[in-house]
Amino acid sequence: MRGLTVKERLRRFVFRLYRHAVRSEHELTYLFWECTLRCNLNCLHCGSDCLKESSVPDMPLSDFVQALNGIKTKNTASHMTVCITGGEPLLRSDLEQAGVAIRQRGFNWCIVSNGLAMTAERFDSLIKSGLGGMSLSIDGLQEEHTYLRRNPESFMAVSNAIDLCVTRHAQYPSLFLFDVITCVHKKNLSVLPALRDFLIEKGVHSWRLFSIFPNGRAARNDLALSSQEYRVLLDFIAETRNYRTCDGKTIHASYSCEGYLGDYELTVRDYFFFCRGGINVGSIMCDGSITACLSVRSPAFIQGNIYKDDFMDVWNQKFQNARNRTWAKTGECANCKEWRWCEGNGLHLHKDDRSECTYCNLKLIEHKT
Secondary structure (H helix, E strand, O other), X not given: OOOOOHHHHHHHHHHHXXXXXXXXXXXXXXXXXEOOOEOOOOOOOOOOOOEOOOOOOOOOHHHXXXXXXXXXXXXXXXXXXXXXXXXXXXXOOOHHHHHHXXXXXXXXXXXXXXXXXXXHHXXXXXXXXXXXXXXXXXXXXXXXXXXXXXXXXHHHHHHHHHXXXXXXXXXXXXXXXXXXXXXXXXXXXXXXXXXXXXXXXXXOOEEEEEEOOOOHHXXXXXXXOOHHHHHHHHHHHHHHOOOOOOOOOOOEEEEOOOOOOHHHOOOOOOOOOOOOEXXXXXXXXXXXXXXXXXXXXXXXXXXXXXXXXXXXXXXXHOOHHHHOOHHHOOHHHHHOOOHHHHOOOOHXXXXXXXXXXXXXXXXXXXXXX
């Protein structure tokens, strides 16, 4: 780590005050609903290990709506967004009914999708049901995307879905938010510049890039970046944030919220690292389990279940191991000089609330090979 300037020290001090205030208030502003564990793809990197058929049945919409009713009554946040994800949410035939129910209770809603099942007709139907945003995954050009998603039709399908979203966002930029997500691994790192130009020409304005952490199916496949490759990714994002095509077009690229990045903080994303799982972000899993974000799947972080607990009671009275991370100051983290900024990295990178982090972004950055 290089030395910090006075301005950088001040910004970090202000951020720590902000983080403390947000953690103390812990308003629920973002709720994930894992509406299904079924998926029409079989991606190499799937953290949830989703398949076409799931042993866990889809949660009935009425059960989720009942949980929403309790959230509406007790949540102090003036606004909240429900993000419907999976699995692949487009596999549910009642997605439109879910959207209407969410809107009727005063919440915004969006979906995360692989785009394979999206058609112009389904898109219009979702928009009429109040869809306010979408995140679509594209992981390279045809060859690279097909390698990860394992379906030759996937690339064209998500490309068409992106066009639908671009058109909608251009018409209603404040009513429909949209971004593209790319999971970066060894076999698509080199095509990121070409993918960037492809997305810019399509009219995409917002692009989130993730590195793949070893969870679910990803743990069984060699997809993780080396230290050198990881720095290449971060340098690419930093360069892209200042990039313009010859005709002046740009795209806003950012790294995911995964972990603390040392000197790259505020260089590759708009905010300091802050794992908000259990602080502003909550989730209802397909089986009704209540957790932080859906990447946090360890039983140690499951706080309750909507089939026996009131969600907001759990939100207000539990989640202590998400809001106080002192338990994570163990192993190599115990003596780390960056602890006050990192606090043990992302919650999803711990096996339980007694273990040290299984994956250190800063260590990966600073490693020389």
